[in-house]
Amino acid sequence: MSSKRFYHAAVVVWLAGSGLAARPVSATTVGAGLRDDGDVGGSVADSATGTPLPGGQVRIVRDGNTIATASTDAFGRFVIHNLPAGAYSVEVRYLGYRAETRDVSVAADEGLSLTNFRLVPLPINLSAVEVTSTVPLAVDTRTGDQVFKQNDYHGAPTNTTSQILQQSIVGAARAPTGEVHIRGQHAEYTYYVDGVPVPAGISGSLNELFDPQVVNQIDFQTGGWDAEYGNKNAAIVNVTTRIPSGGLHLDASGYGGSFSSNGQALNVSTNAGKFGFFFSGARQGTDMRREPVVFDTVTQTVENFHNDGTDLFGFAKVQYIPSDRDVVNLDVNRSRTHFAVPFDSVEGIIDDHQQDVNGFVNLGWRHRFDSETGSESRSSELFLGAFFRDGSLNYTPGLSDSATFVFSPDTAHYILSEDRNFHTAGLKLDYTLQPHHGLEFKTGVLASYTGGHEDFSTVTNGGSPGPASNSDLKGSDVGVYAQTAIAPSDKWELRTGVRFDNHNAPFAGNQNQVSPRVKLSFFPDPANTFWVYYGRLFLPTNVEDLRAITSDAQGGVAAAPTLPERDDFYEVGFVHRFPFGVVTKLSAYHKVSSPGIDDNTVPGSAIVTSVNIEQVRITGIEAVAEIRPKGPVSGYMNVALNHAYGYGAITGGFFPAQPPSGTFDLDHDQRLSGAASVVY
Known part of the structure; x- marks a missing residue:
């Protein structure tokens, strides 16, 4: 291994040993009053069984425009960061379930605005078929x-x-x-x-x-x-x-x-x-x-x-x-x-x-x-x-x-x-x-x-x-x-x-x-x-x-x-x-x-x-x-x-x-x- 690569490895090992993080993380809320933005998070689950729904599609919408998107993790959770203070709609879609929308307000002095979804399964019949689609x-x-x-x-x-x-x-x-x-x-x-x-x-x-x-x-x-x-x-x-x-x-x-x-x-x-x-x-x-x-x-x-x-x-x-x-x-x-x-x-x-x-x-x-x-x-x-x-x-x-x-x-x-x-x-x-x-x-x-x-x-x-x-x-x-x-x-x-x-x-x-x-x-x-x-x-x-x-x-x-x-x-x-x-x-x-x-x-x-x-x-x-x-x-x-x-x-x-x-x-x-x- 070259000395340059050894130096890179040594620095990373030191960082790993310091206990820092692994996946996309939520920012610290220490000094939240100094922030001019906030986060929206929550969970998505089946309304009847409470089963978490991984891979759900989450969209943050404001004035009809999509501001940010996210997907739910293995436990149905999601977090969307860095949203300016104001009112938003949170849309959730999942295959086989009825889409749901909730309104949420983001305040500059709040760390995380929570909104949890319990989606209703769609019945399998012709009346439930909606002829709408977007690119996948x-x-x-x-x-x-x-x-x-x-x-x-x-x-x-x-x-x-x-x-x-x-x-x-x-x-x-x-x-x-x-x-x-x-x-x-x-x-x-x-x-x-x-x-x-x-x-x-x-x-x-x-x-x-x-x-x-x-x-x-x-x-x-x-x-x-x-x-x-x-x-x-x-x-x-x-x-x-x-x-x-x-x-x-x-x-x-x-x-x-x-x-x-x-x-x-x-x-x-x-x-x-x-x-x-x-x-x-x-x-x-x-x-x-x-x-x-x-x-x-x-x-x-x-x-x-x-x-x-x-x-x-x-x-x-x-x-x-x-x-x-x-x-x-x-x-x-x-x-x-x-x-x-x-x-x-x-x-x-x-x-x-x-x-x-x-x-x-x-x-x-x-x-x-x-x-x-x-x-x-x-x-x-x-x-x-x-x-x-x-x-x-x-x-x-x-x-x-x-x-x-x-x-x-x-x-x-x-x-x-x-x-x-x-x-x-x-x-x-x-x-x-x-x-x-x-x-x-x-x-x-x-x-x-x-x-x-x-x-x-x-x-x-x-x-x-x-x-x-x-x-x-x-x-x-x-x-x-x-x-x-x-x-x-x-x-x-x-x-x-x-x-x-x-x-x-x-x-x-x-x-x-x-x-x-x-x-x-x-x-x-x-x-x-x-x-x-x-x-x-x-x-x-x-x-x-x-x-x-x-x-x-x-x-x-x-x-x-x-x-x-x-x-x-x-x-x-x-x-x-x-x-x-x-x-x-x-x-x-x-x-x-x-x-x-x-x-x-x-x-x-x-x-x-x-x-x-x-x-x-x-x-x-x-x-x-x-x-x-x-x-x-x-x-x-x-x-x-x-x-x-x-x-x-x-x-x-x-x-x-x-x-x-x-x-x-x-x-x-x-x-x-x-x-x-x-x-x-």
Whole structure:
């Protein structure tokens, strides 16, 4: 570690030890009489059961204009800071409930104005249907994060989770395979479902993890990460799943279209006392799985293969709320994708088949020790999560494929199949302490173990078996962090933190790093936010072992494995809310990775694995506009310009090192990307 980085880490460790804070905090009310503004806070719950409603949408409105927005936390609580003295309306919306509005007055000499909501579930009948809608994407004016709301989403039944990511996240682009690239990074993002992480799957897997119907809210965090977040964090995708209100509900739907497109879905939910249950199952099929896949050099046109594909999704959630201080969530998910992959096809013959299976089981318990929302007393929270993640990838090419895989120095050509599977089990433990308003401290640990098996086999075009390789794999990841935040007033917030990560993978041994992070935010008023951020990042690769097959492919020579990516990340940003219903965000970032990570394909096969690039640099600027004026029209627009390029040698992936080739653009560098939506 350089002396400069050691100095950064030492400063952050000192701050962590001083007992400062972790998440957006309420400013101290000492000397409240000197303030010319105040805060509005409260809670949102079910009127019949008292169940807290997380992910609820809260808006502060004055003279018909939205002044500020917020979302409720896991206990249904919200706080909106720095409101000038005066009269406001507080609007609360939640999927499956009747919207409610309350009037509230903010006085300059009061610290916090409380207003609690008890929402009434909407009956499921035609008289309750209101033909009103807005775009599902909003900008959090305090953090700059983009937030997706299922309550406002009316997408096509064929839409997938990766499409929502691509359409929602500024700087995101979706490849024809369905993989999402974010800020020039190659699918380096992590899902958190109800607070529990879902580790990445097998490299090259094209399976959607879950169906969008299970979502209540998604918070996209593409920068400014607290020390809590490690692993693959080009984006942190925080998903809050839903349980509809009321008694037993059942709905079934289906669709059909061109290219034999068809789908069916079934959702069932109910609530009984302190328990809530939700199940969602869906099937989708099409004869146009991937497009485009080949460029015809004779006709100079792009040719779309009509390759069949089928997706199956199953999700179940059980929620138990024994008291207003405890929330327990159990999520179980399973998905399967089966499709034909035209890899190295001959004369349009498609007889390759790939099946991807992914699943996860998440169990989370959140407990708070304070007893009153808005209380000036000391408060704290404990979160404990356990998770199990598994998946498999089975690829069987057709015998009509060109035999291109070679075991050097043997000159015979083979067709290569793969059968890979993995399982990951882990724990996440967090503790948050707020000694008083304006001061918080958070610390925690995330640890997981991964095991699995990788089998590769070959055949000739005549069907005769060739060489094969079989290998077990195992590895682990451990991350420990402490983070603080201090808000001396509602206009300033300093967030600092440090984390230690250790990654263990086959043949790579133990790789570790200490990563300091700091973010300074300035909130002159509820309509404006400025921030600057620096973070040291550590992105481990998947726990995989392709050494056996790549060693055979390279004549018995196996090079060094792929190592974790190590980044220095810098970001500045500004968010402004106009009084006529428009929110704009402008941000710029620069990242230097030494080494960086990209992916590569084993020659003569469809096997995808991660590789290292000696250094990667990514620079970009982003602009977001959320448009919600008075009236029936709303919309949003994302525009990003970034440049991702590499320097030096390409190593790892169990391939012999390629010599430096100067500066080169990366294949996931989208330069200019944009997405827009208008709802009337």
